[in-house]
Amino acid sequence: MTHLTSPGLPRSLAPLHEESLVGFLLRLAHRLERSPWRVADLCGLGSRRTSIGYGYLRDLPDEVAVRFSHAARLSSQEVDALTMRRFASSYPLLQRVRTDAAVTGRRALVNWAMNPSSRFCPACLRGDGSPVQAAFGGAWKTRWHLPVVFACPQHHSLLRSVCPSCSNPVNTKGSGGIGLIKRPRLAGLHPLQCRHILVADQIRKRTFRAEAACGARLDENPDRDSALGSEDLDRLLALQQRLDQLLTATDQPVGDCQPADPSFFPDPVMATHLIKLSWPAGASLLPSAALTALVDEHCAPITELATTQRGASADSRHIETRPAPTDSAQCGALLLAAHNLLGDRDLTSLHERVQPLAREAYGRHPLCQPWVRRPALSG
Structure with a gap:
């Protein structure tokens, strides 16, 4: 493999439709056999020692976007589409998020701006059967980070919010606060595997930490929403369809248009x-x-x-x-x-x-x- 310190990555991937920055980095890291943090660092996103800035999901500063575009061999439009910027006009709550603040994650949660941990639809993550999606999975969708997105009308199901194996959210607060990806320095996991770390303590009266990733596939064993009857599920899906229509009604970058009802x-x-x-x-x-x-x-x-x-x-x-x-x-x-x-x-x-x-x-x-x-x- 070509050494990764060259100005641009030796190989990249075309972003999938609606794919988030999180999903793109996970897929690209898996393809290059590097950790997400290493790939992010080479793309100009690794300003922190142990995490990738969560604020990058909201928007990329211009200079960072240029470096990322060059390294990942993407157009500026493709880079913009990986962030929440496309929803800023239709979903004004995003404008309350300060991307340069240390408490971005907490403020985003309180203001209903965006979730640091993506919800997900297992059927969407399984992909469309194409060679690329069969190898790396379907798209982790940007909209799944919006608190008002809770269901997948396409597959007639509610989104999952935790791993079905370890019952933990996909992304949780680490030692350095909320980052873009859970354990970004951990390499070798498939983009659809749970990155939560399982810890074993107190064995033979000696305290130590033996760490291993959960590793469960998140595209398997889809929930059937058994807790809700069909009428209630239909009600929630109808609401989600209405919200989706409003989210995409002004699907343009900030400043290009204004929502009909802010x-x-x-x-x-x-x-x-x-x-x-x-x-x-x-x-x-x-x-x-x-x-x-x-x-x-x-x-x-x-x-x-x-x-x-x-x-x-x-x-x-x-x-x-x-x-x-x-x-x-x-x-x-x-x-x-x-x-x-x-x-x-x-x-x-x-x-x-x-x-x-x-x-x-x-x-x-x-x-x-x-x-x-x-x-x-x-x-």
Whole structure:
């Protein structure tokens, strides 16, 4: 193999449709038999010693994009398409993310901007059967990092959020914070294998760490969404199709166009905060007991946390109510409740639906008003 310190990589790959920067680096590293960190470093992304900056998923600075384009033999349009930049106009919550901040990952979660750990559809990851996808897998899609993407209408299923073998998210916080890829210095894994490290401790009274990657294939044994009936699944898939249409309606880089309704995504997110702070006052917003149980499961620890943190500041008391649920089913159910709360956004009927929840939330949490203050939700 040609030595990898040349100005450009000796071999590259054509990005797949909708492929994320994460997926491209994993596939390219596997092809070149190097670690993702090494490939990222050679492409101008390895500014950190132990991780790849998570903010690069949101956007690449111009100078970094030029180096990456040259090294990976991609056009500037192909490089842009690997990032979230294409959604910035239709999904304005992305604009709240500071890509140069050390706490990018945490702020992205709180603001519903993007998930550091991708959800995934096993059927999509299996690919289309072409030689390239048979060898390296299908695309890890950029949109799977958006909190509002929880289902795959193409395969009529909810996305997975954890490895089916070790039950851990695909990407988790490491010693250096949240990075773009879990254990990026670990080489030899297929792009579709789980990179979570399993640790064995305390053997024969000697404490040591024996580390090995989980390695389970994430494209196998697809879930059948058995927890939800067909009617509930259809409801969530219909919502996802509507959200997908709005996400791609202005599928252009920042500044090229503006969404028809810039409050469409921010308002449901604020509605989810109100629903969580007042739950179960909003249980009637959901059409089935199964969907209600999903939101109830997500809200239970939030209610308990609020009780134990009485007297704390507004920020510390309500920070845990703000991130999107990790679980796809819970996230879909919560967004469905939020969209039912907003309805057609007629202010008169919206006021009637919102006020009971607002009174309940403010009664329990007098300091929560800064988090629920958009005009559409104020009545």
